[in-house]
Amino acid sequence: MLMKRILSTLALLGAFFLLPFVVKAQEFTITIEQVEHCNIEVTRGALNPVPVNSGDKVPNFTMLTIKLTPDEGYQVTHYTINGEQKEITSSFGEFEIVDKDMTISAVVVSAKSCTITIEQPEHGTLSVKDTKEYKPISSGSSVNSGTGIRMEVVPDTGCEIEYWLINGEKITPSASDLLRNSYTYVVKEDVTISAQIKVPQTTEGKITMIQPKEGQGTLTAYYFSEGNPVDVTDGAMVPLETDVTFHVAPAEGYEMDYWLINNVQTELGVGSLVNNKTITVTGDLEVKPVLKATATPQLDSVLVKISYEGTGGYLETKYVEPNGSGNPQSIFGDKRIPLGSVVTVKAKFFMTGDYLVAYTNNGNPVPAEAISEDGLVYTFIANEDADVHAVFSEKPAPAVDYTITFEAGEGGTVTATVDMEPIESGAKIAAGTKIKILATPDEDYEIDEWLVNGEPVANTGLNFYYLSLSKDTNVKVTFRSTKPVEYVVTVDPILPSAEAGTVQLFKKNGDAVESGKSVVTGTEMYVEVKPADKYELESLQVNNKTLKVGDENLVNLSDGGYKYLFTVTEATTIKATFKLGGAVEQLTASQIVAYVTNGGTRLEITGAAEGTEVRLYDYTGQLLLSSTEYALDISALPAGSYIVLVGNYTTRIVK
16 A cells, blocks of 8 residues: 555656656647638747748647738638637737647628717727728728727826726726727727726815906905915815805995805805805805995995904904994994994904004004003094004014924925025024925825924825924924835746646736736735646645635636635735646556665666666756666766656656
8 A cells, every 4th residue: 555655656746747848749730721701820929920831730838829811891700719619809810829739710701881989088088090000980980890990098187097888888998007098899890989087086176256246345265274374366276174264345335145155045144244154165166245235325324444454363343333222233344334333443363472453544543542451452433434454463573593494204395485485494594484384295195294393283284384483493294105005916836837737817807917916905806727637726825825625715617627716915925736637546556666776876667568668867858868678777877856757657766
């Protein structure tokens, strides 16, 4: 029993190491059956094609290119291999691997006229040419069936093709960036061609501000970022989920009637909010205020105008009617109020720091006695029209200079300006000076975090940041890649030899993936394993997971192969191990034994029929000895492993 096991193992090893030499010498005959109205041309080799004539012999596993050229007015519907019909997939040629004698022919019929309809996609331009003379084909044109056409799409900036549409069927584009925007198709019938283009998801909304009719007033808008007001102009792009406040300053004789928000009428706010509208940006936004003429002013009223300029604050204005009855009422912009009303104008600040306010009325400085002790509140009696204007300003900073440094992490650059003039990192800047820091990500990067003196600051995704120096300050911006993570998927050399079977990789949609290529993490894939004739799959290893035949996750295919589904979450290596099937039993039945004696200097053979030739090979396939004797002198050979062929039986010896 032990001897049988030894013989079986030696036979299997010998077959494994000798198989490449046996296969290498095998050739098959190629027969080309020409048909009427078509020329069949066969070549082998990709870079320097060599013609193959009918009757030629070619080595096993040779790749043939079959080019079928029909006469004018005729179409090749199929080509045949040993009588089996195969689909025409390309006008440039069909590919076949030789593994047996092959007879090549074709099925030719009269061509029919087919109409090409081109439906232009949204967000791109689609063009079509024939593959023979590369002449443009317009929508509605007719071509003969069997004509090869090439489709090319040019997506709009920032867009990319999602899939091709051929008679309503979705076709996945090539994974290659070079071939992604083109596709070749053989026309068989009337065909409608189009493409689906993907549009990148936006993170901003466009603000459209429609001013009131001329002479009725003005519309302004702003939002806050990091405590700082940001003015919004017509056509500005604003980050989504930002609260934007729109303010109308009606001209004299006009007042708000209603708002049109994206052409939908919206009612006015109440009280102090009548001229304001705050809207959260969820996409493109169009805002239009609609005003109406006010009632004719009464003779016992005056016009009060309230305005301000500068940085850091705003005005809150209210009045009480002369009789002192009723609650205080608010004033926004221009408003006519009862003569003799008491008006209170109060300055409020929305920024931290030291700020000042200065009042004028009808162009004249307001006397100190009319202003509260804290300098913020101005109170007067409206006995005449009044035009109150306030100017906000920062208190002068002390004459102290501080150092500003700024730096960028990998994936972007950081610059700084003062009053729109660039400054260098390490510059000395006067205390209180307003500095704008601008972060610019490189391609395929975005802003990750803002750090001021090592501490993170709140940020809504803006690429700029304002600060005033009160000490030496360092600003650092870090960036993060926006590229998807990719991993390499590799098929290791198949064991015990490449002739024992094939291992192929595919994406879930059926697209083939070459070994050693990178795919995006989360990609669903499958591997197909097909043992060659006389071989069986022993195991399939995916990274550290080993699957034996019979494992529920190893799906049997109808052609005798196997399929295994997996998702890429890391670098993945796939190994397949095959074994010979019935060859072991065949060799076991023989009594032939080869063994080394006499201290490694003599090879002896037992159990062979008289006259059987003995051959000795090294592991490169080189023949070293050939004899019909069964005691051979091998003292001159170096130590190592060798292959012994006794008739049709093979084994391995070690000296």
